[in-house]
Amino acid sequence: MSYLLDTASFLWFIYDDRKLSIVASSLISDPDTTTYLSIVSIWELAIKANLGRGLVLHEPFPDFIDGELRTNRFELLEINVAHLKRVHDLPLHHRDPFDRLLIAQSLVENIPVITSDAAFDQYAIQRIW
Numbered sequence: 001m002s003y004l005l006d007t008a009s010f011l012w013f014i015y016d017d018r019k020l021s022i023v024a025s026s027l028i029s030d031p032d033t034t035t036y037l038s039i040v041s042i043w044e045l046a047i048k049a050n051l052g053r054g055l056v057l058h059e060p061f062p063d064f065i066d067g068e069l070r071t072n073r074f075e076l077l078e079i080n081v082a083h084l085k086r087v088h089d090l091p092l093h094h095r096d097p098f099d100r101l102l103i104a105q106s107l108v109e110n111i112p113v114i115t116s117d118a119a120f121d122q123y124a125i126q127r128i129w
Helices: 007-014 022-029 039-051 061-072 080-088 097-111 118-123
Strands: 004-007 034-039 076-077
Touching: 004 007, 004 022, 004 061, 004 097, 004 118, 007 022, 007 039, 034 039, 034 097, 039 097, 080 097, 097 118
Parallel strands: 004 034, 034 076
Antiparallel strands: none
């Protein structure tokens, strides 16, 4: 099975934060699972790290991202035109641009999203928590 992480779930997993549900942690840890991290999450993290908003890194950002992708066997999910077209068609239930793109990617790729954000439930995706 494949899953798409939202940005918070990615951080909670790598920092072993108790905010991550047991179900989500088990799925991400399962060696038979393909876990995707979207470029949109990396973009969001880059902005937050640059602004100093809630993301303190103890190594340069490129090393942090490369290391976590490699260590955790996360696959990158690129952004493509089909994803952007789908964003255009989404109702405005959720206004966060990063989350809207994750929702569009989930819809286009037919991949469940691991997120605690119940606002995702307003869209025809499968949310895992």
